Amino acid sequence: MSAPAAAVVARQRLRVGMVGLGGIARRVYLPVLGTRPDLDLRVCTRNQAVLDDVCAAYRIAHGYTELSAMLAEGLDAVFVHAATGAHVDVVRAVLEAGIPVYVDKPLAADVDDARDLVELARRQRTSLFVGFNRRFAPAYRALADEEFSCAVMQKHRVGFPDDARRVIFDDFIHVIDTLRFLIDEARLVDVHSVRIAGDLALVSVVLAGPGRVAVGVMNRDGGATEEVLEIHGPGVKTSVRDLTEVIEDREGRREIRRLDEWTPVEERRGFVAMCDFFVDAVRAGYRLDAGDALRTHELCDEVLRAVSARTP
Template sequence: MKVGMIGLGDIAKKAYLPVLTQTKGIELHICTRNVETLKEIAETYSINHLYHDFDHWLESGITAAFVHSSTESHESIINKLLDNGIHVYVDKPITYDAESSTRLMDKAKSKDLLLMVGFNRRYAPSYMQLKELAEPNMIIMQKNRGHHAGEVRQFIFDDFIHVIDTLLYLFPYPIENIRIRGKQENGKLHHVVLQLEAMQGTAIGIMNREAGTTEERVEVMSANETRMVMNVNEITSHIDKNCSTYANDDWQPTLQKRGFHGVISTFLEAAKTNSVPYKQYQRDLESHVIAERIVQTLGDRH
């Protein structure tokens, strides 16, 4: 299967190329306007199919493509890929607004093509263990950073959308109410709190960009057990007075621990078999719709 990749920035180099170049059964075609980057990647991974020109890359015979270009370019690139009958995997977010993201998702559905968003945490083994906890009554996720207050829309769509999507993945109930709070100073968003409410429980997402540290912590609570994961790796289970802490297999690759192996293989298998998971559309899009609601609630200056 011929698979394309466009955009060779940090995430492509760190997370996707190491996995894709070791994946059997695919022929990788990469495209970027940066000549030096293209040369560096080609030499590092011995890739022979290189493109500076987008149209030549588009006509190379690829049937699936990974889009790792700037978010501002996503809409144009995805439109052209879908028009050419090519399945698409795109880094989150699809675009910086829910309207255009919805339009692209509807277009993919109308053409029976994949438009899959790179929400890798759903495929992280530690978070899959959190998902196994039956009938949770409360979920709390914190994804904090130090000294990174930012413009509202980019803050929410570039970063906090991971929190939104993880809550939606772990929270098994229909959402009946949404509460949103945030702190802004001098046009910058410093922190945001999202609360999803259902009759059976509550899910709370927090991001503090002035926390003095970078950390990610998720707790899933039920009447019988509480499980917590720190930094997508260390898992703690509390049952009554008993506490057990264990980490993922030390020999397990970091990209597998963080869900990249799982999300990439899921996309490639679906593209290979032309299996379009329509539930995936709904889940991926819901994260963008809630992100837009947060932006509008806190004040859109886009």
């Protein structure tokens, strides 16, 4: 490559920050973003030992233990993978610096905080994007254009009842958002829940939209950790199991398709396409608005209030 060409490539590299280097960052986002030659990745965590390990593993030259120091260097975008409780302060700081933000779901565990951040992004005229990866998962995206009248999504865990707000905003939010992705103008129709020793063990909802109905169920005290999404249309039922297996029953005939076992999990679960979408928007100067993600948070708040109103 000639010197002028190399200079062009260097100018095109985006300076991207990553805040929070916990499990999701190390399992998914560092493998996806840390190997991209078009990104100049900088990372931030308060844990010096973790920072040193990550910088060495991915040959990252810029590591920080303070967010303010990283923002002062000048960035084109920031990915936020900190704990949910830190989202509000971190996202606000990045938005106030005028830098596009990608943040893991939930944007915040309180709908008023989420609404404030969306409004701040709009005032700043800066992108705010919430990472709902299932919208980008190949097996789920393929269902979006299918003709159907009913969708059923189950997402279960083994022995993990927990505080109702954490269950709904940190986990069940995936069910709500995926069903919203499939059903236009979804509204909440019904909520049922079961508690064990005060913790939320099971929650189910019914959503409805024009010509369609959806049921979402999560059992946190079940016998298996699994995720199943079904759509029912005229003469056809399509099921997706754990984002890897598609079972289509059409007028009594069954076809089973599985994703290539060599397909990386971050691609199978939509993270690669989702990161590409955000990075491409930043590069093109296209501003992303989190208003649709906010609607998911508002529905979660409706579910939480309904669950909280029930006698434990």
